[in-house]
Amino acid sequence: MDAHFGVMLSASHNAMPDNGIKFFAAGGHKLPDVVEDEIAEGLDVAWERPTGAEVGRVHRNRAGQARYVAHLLAALPNRLDGLHVVIDAAHGAASAVSPEVFRLAGAEVDEIGAEPDGLNINDGYGSTHLEHLRTAVLARGADLGIGHDGDADRCLAIDGEGRVVDGDQIMAILAVALKERGRLRHDTLVATVMSNLGLLQAMEREGVAVTQTAVGDRYVLEALRASGHSLGGEQSGHVILMDHATTGDGVLTGLLLSARVAETGRDLADLASVMTRLPQVLVNVKGVDKGRADTDPTLQEAVEKESAALEGRGRILLRKSGTEPLVRVMVEAPEHDEAREVAERLVRVVKESLTL
Numbered sequence: 115m116d117a118h119f120g121v122m123l124s125a126s127h128n129a130m131p132d133n134g135i136k137f138f139a140a141g142g143h144k145l146p147d148v149v150e151d152e153i154a155e156g157l158d159v160a161w162e163r164p165t166g167a168e169v170g171r172v173h174r175n176r177a178g179q180a181r182y183v184a185h186l187l188a189a190l191p192n193r194l195d196g197l198h199v200v201i202d203a204a205h206g207a208a209s210a211v212s213p214e215v216f217r218l219a220g221a222e223v224d225e226i227g228a229e230p231d232g233l234n235i236n237d238g239y240g241s242t243h244l245e246h247l248r249t250a251v252l253a254r255g256a257d258l259g260i261g262h263d264g265d266a267d268r269c270l271a272i273d274g275e276g277r278v279v280d281g282d283q284i285m286a287i288l289a290v291a292l293k294e295r296g297r298l299r300h301d302t303l304v305a306t307v308m309s310n311l312g313l314l315q316a317m318e319r320e321g322v323a324v325t326q327t328a329v330g331d332r333y334v335l336e337a338l339r340a341s342g343h344s345l346g347g348e349q350s351g352h353v354i355l356m357d358h359a360t361t362g363d364g365v366l367t368g369l370l371l372s373a374r375v376a377e378t379g380r381d382l383a384d385l386a387s388v389m390t391r392l393p394q395v396l397v398n399v400k401g402v403d404k405g406r407a408d409t410d411p412t413l414q415e416a417v418e419k420e421s422a423a424l425e426g427r428g429r430i431l432l433r434k435s436g437t438e439p440l441v442r443v444m445v446e447a448p449e450h451d452e453a454r455e456v457a458e459r460l461v462r463v464v465k466e467s468l469t470l
Contacts, residue, residue, distance in 0.1 A: 115175075124207065127242050127263035127350075130233050136265070142360035144332055179211060186215045186366055189358040191295070192377050195220035198256040199372060200272075202247040203228040204240025206264035212365045216260075219369065226250050235264040241351055241364075248276045258375065258382045260368035261351075267331075267362035268351040271371060273382040281351040282313040283386040284371055288353070289322050289345055290388060291374045297344060297357065298322065304337045304346030306330070311429050311446045316389035329433075331362055392428060393450035395457040397443045402468035404434035407441045416463040420445075420456050428453065432460065441468065 120138035125131075137145050137153065145153075164170075199221045203209040209228040216223045226246055227239030239246055241261040251259040251272045258279075259272035271279040285303060292298035302323045305313060309326070317324050325341070327333040331354065334346040338356050347353035352362040359366055375382055407413065413432070421430050428447035435442060443460050447453035 115178075122265060124265035125235050126265050127204075127236060127240065127268060129237060130235050133235075138361075144335070144361060147332075183211060183215050183218065185358075186211075186369060187218060189355075189366060190219055190369055190373050192373050193220040194369075194372050194376050197258075197372055197376050198222045198224075198254070200224045200226065200247060200250045200254060200256045200259040201228070201368075202226050202239050202241075202244075202250075202259065202261045203230075203266070204236050204243075204262050204264045205230040205234040206236065206240065206262065206266060208262040208266035208365055212260070212262060212266070212368065215365060215369065216372070219372075221372065224250060224254055224256065240264060241268045241270040244270065244272060244278060248272050248278075252276045258372065260364075260372070262364040262368070263351075266364045269353065269364035269367035269371070270351040271368070271382060273386060275383055277383065277386075279382060279386045280391070281347055281349045281353060282310045282391070283389055284351065284367065285309075285345065285347050285353060286313055286316050286320075286389045287374055287385045288355070288367075288370060289317060290320055291370075291377075292345060293320065293322060299342055299344040302341070302343045304334050304341075304343050306334060306348050307431055307433075308444065309349050310389075310391050310394060312389045312391045320388070329436075335361065392446040392448060393453045394444065394446045395450070395453040397457050397461050398435075398438075398440045399443060399461055399464045399468075400440045401470065402441055402464055403470050404439060404441050404468070406468050407432060407434040407464075410467045412467045413463055416460060420460060424456070428456075430456070430460070432464075 118140055122136040125133045139145055199216055201212050203212055205227050209230050213223050213225040241263045244261050247259040247261045257274050261270045273279055289298055289303045302325055303317055304325045306329045307326050308329050314324050325337055327337050331352045335354055338346045344356045353367040354362050417430055417432055431444040433442055441464055443457055445453045445457040
């Protein structure tokens with residue numbers, strides 16, 4: 115469309131009261147932090163606003179959805195004939211497009227959470243509320259379920275047995291598929307530091323390198339663009355496929371995941387078994403001095419001691435939140451009880467060492 119920029123009104127994966135504005139630069143990329151900060155600062159600057167006819171006109175681009183659907187279909191390596199898919203659109207942006215494009219690709223489609231009214235976005239449906247999707251997949255005997263969030267940049271899945279397939283598992287499945295086709299550039303996947311250790315172990319077995327970034331899709335995208343890699347994402351289901359998109363696209367992700375099921379003839383549960391998720395315990399510790407989380411010697415010693423005890427069977431990630439006054443303690447271990455016990459011990463040290 116050669117647009118100079120784009121604007122999206124969305125609550126993302128949150129409820130309607132959290133609606134906000136997303137800006138996209140020419141070419142479809144998210145704006146850098148510094149530019150977003152400048153825009154936010156400009157909201158409080160006094161200037162003469164346009165009124166009446168000076169505001170401009172709104173023109174509905176009726177061909178836009180058709181062009182987007184055609185783009186999605188062109189990205190498919192194979193059709194979805196024979197697949198039965200339930201789609202949960204979170205009463206959001208994917209409500210019209212996702213069921214349509216899956217049907218055009220050959221799938222039998224049942225849809226839920228696809229009746230947006232401007233108020234019900236993410237209200238009990240979508241990728242952050244997978245209960246309805248799980249129930250629908252099991253009740254209707256579907257092969258899999260695809261769950262989007264409100265602005266449709268995420269995709270999580272439910273396999274035919276009702277189990278959640280998260281973003282790490284989806285990335286593992288797609289990485290293997292792309293590598294087989296010679297389309298995984300540099301045989302590398304980009305993920306954040308919050309991705310499960312099981313993903314790293316699986317990719318090592320499959321001959322795929324993993325580059326890890328800070329938490330946030332913008333950091334994944336920066337690494338993809340800087341190094342020319344083709345696949346990256348987050349455990350939340352925000353997956354970026356650079357050959358077809360400039361940011362996360364949950365409909366595209368769901369289509370390519372389903373295409374892999376159709377191509378291989380294997381069910382989603384079998385494909386997802388390429389990686390084993392280690393039990394993960396995440397604790398947010400509030401009321402502490404997060405500024406000392408990276409430097410406090412007692413805390414660092416405790417982390418090193420617990421990490422050594424895990425002997426490579428798990429891992430520990432301790433980081434301060436970038437947006438909230440808290441410290442996150444994340445522990446992965448072969449057994450949930452072990453992860454919980456390690457996390458509890460570290461939480462006690464955080465509270466004692468970083469007291470305000």
